Each structure stands twice: as structure tokens, then as C-alpha cells.
Amino acid sequence: MVRERGRSVVRWLVLVAVTTAASVVLNRVGVPSAALFAALVVGIVLALASFAPAGVPRRGGLAAQAVLGVYIGTMVTSDSLSALGAHWPIVVGVVVATLVISLAAGALLGLHRDVSPLTGALALVAGGASGLVAIARELGGDDRVVAVVQYLRVGLITASMPVVVTVIFVADRSQPASLPEQARAAPWYLSLAMVAVIAVVGVVAGRWARLPGAGLLGPMAVTVCLEVAGWSLGLAVPMVLVQVAYALVGWQAGLAFTQEALRAVGRTLPLALALIVALGVATAGLGLLLARVTGLSPLEGYLATSPGGVYAVLATAVETGSDVTFIVAAQVLRILAMLFAAPLLARGIVALGRRFGRQSRATTAASRAPIAAAD
16 A cells, blocks of 8 residues: 555656656747646656556646636736727627637547547637646546647647748738737735635536536636626736646646557547648638728738637737737637637537437547546
8 A cells, every 4th residue: 555655656756747847848949838738748658658647636637627717717808808899790700600610620520430529529629728628528528639639739820820921921020019018917925815716716606507617617707707897906827827737637638548549549630630720721711801801901810810829829910010909809709709618519519419329439438437527
């Protein structure tokens, strides 16, 4: 018993140490959500080498969801939606169209023999990758497939953005824009206390309202309400806490990998890659439509509707002198809509799957049963 406990401690120490080192390296080279990606990869490697801990405790997974919910909620400010002005209907229409296109792509991915329809839908929803990975297993999907495909989406869009902006839009970087002024952040200890309170209140309220993915969406909803009402008191989630949450989400998916699961995910990647490219092309078309209706430049329309890579979008908007406020507002609306819609739509997909006998397919038996993180 003592020897087994000591072995578990050693495995956790190795997992934490290697993940931390990998996160630092990936962060220095500009990899988005570096801690999540590092934790996912390190977790996979140690799991396949049979040197991984048993898994992330359910309370740890729930805490990670709550922290990410608050963090995503702080992206909204009282001026966010007002920046859209009279153009908010077309922006909402574009967001809805992006969701529909994402679900269509997910349905096609769900036709693959190694992917359930629900997993396919969650894997290709164009927004909130870390949040979707965090709640995928809870909703009944395979968080391993969701993690790999979502990260592939973010990575591919982020990597291709400089090429698209330079070659297709021939962007002018001689007159960079200035970033909007940021409100003064609260002291870290006040922010930490607020995160704890919002997390507890959000999770309890989410469960009471029977909200799917309550661990993530409950705290997110509370934070958004505080931000929009101007009552957030300068809340800023400490970045160390965000990185720990990212790591827990990555480990949750990575530690569940087996040799068969890895082969199954590998078989889905060609189709997933093709669908991600199609998603990028389709949303670029929506961006051109948005630009025509609102009077934005084609580049600004493209940046406002990009299905991922928010930080790359922000950096590109600043470098090219684009309308940063409008672009950020449109992107925040996209992310919030995707994260709130995905769990609600998951219920419908599961119901249809049970009716037509399609939901039984999954990569491994271990991922078919939802964890009780928000019950």
C-alpha cells in the first residue's frame, strides 16, 4: 500500500515537472494554450509508457472548468457588445452561420467509424477549445479526440493566418493600431478570492438550473453578468491559475490514451484536417459578406470571423491598423456563443443518437461513460 502510494507520488511529480518544462518551451515559441498542449502530449507519452498516474481527480477537473469559465468570462467588458453598434444583427447572423457550419463539419466527422456523432460535433465547434475539451467527457464525448482535433484547428488557423494575411489580403503593416485601454486590474489576492466565490456560486447555480457543463458554463455566466454590469471590480484571473487549469484539462485527456486510442485518433486526422480547412474557407467567405454589409475591409471581415486563433487575430489586427475593438467584440461573441450552444446541442445529439442507435460508437469503452463532475 505504502509502496503503491509512493509510486503514485513519483509519477505525479514526473508528470508535473515534464509538463512544466515543456510548457515553458512551447510558450517561448508562441504556441497557443501552451500548457494545455504540453499537458496533453506529456500525458499521452507517459500513459503509453505505463508511467502515468491513474488520472485527474474529478474535483480537480471540476475546479479547472470553473477557473476557465471565469477566465473566458473576463474577455467580455461592458463595452464589448456596444462596439458592434448597429451591425450587431449581421454579426449575430455570422456567428450562427459559423455554428451551423461547425456542426455540419462535426456531423461529417461523426460518420467516421472511430468517432461518435457527439464527439465529432464537439471536436469541430469553432470556439472555446479549452472549455470544450474540459467538458467533453462530462457531456458523453471522447475528450481525447476532441482535444486533438480542437488543438489541430487552433494550431492550423494560427499558423496559416500570417500567410493568408500577407499573400491574399496583402496587408499593410506600416500603420499599426493601438490597443484599447485596459481597466486597472484588481490585486491578485482580491481576484483569487473572487474566482473562488464565483466558481462556487456558478457551479451551484449551474447545477440548480440543470445547465449542461455547469462546471464551466455556470462560472462563465456569472462572470459575464458581473462584467457587463460593471461589477467585476477589475477581476483578472491570475495567469498561474489559468495555466494550472489548462494543464489539468490536458492531463484529463492525455492520461486516458491507450495504444488503440492513439491509432483510432490517427485514423481520424486526415478527415479532420480536410474539414478544418473547409471550415476556414467557409468562415472566410462569411467574413467577406460581413465586410460588404458593414463597410469593413475584407481583411477586417476575415479577422472578425476567423474560427480560432484569437490571440493571433488580435496581434494581426493591431499590426495591420484594423478596427481592433470591432474585431475583438465579434470574436468574443463567437466564443461565448459556441461554448453556451455546444452543451445544449449535445443533449439533442445524444437523444438522436439513442433513437437511431448511432451514439454507441466511441474510441474506447473508457470514454463512453460521462464523469460525474457536474452531477
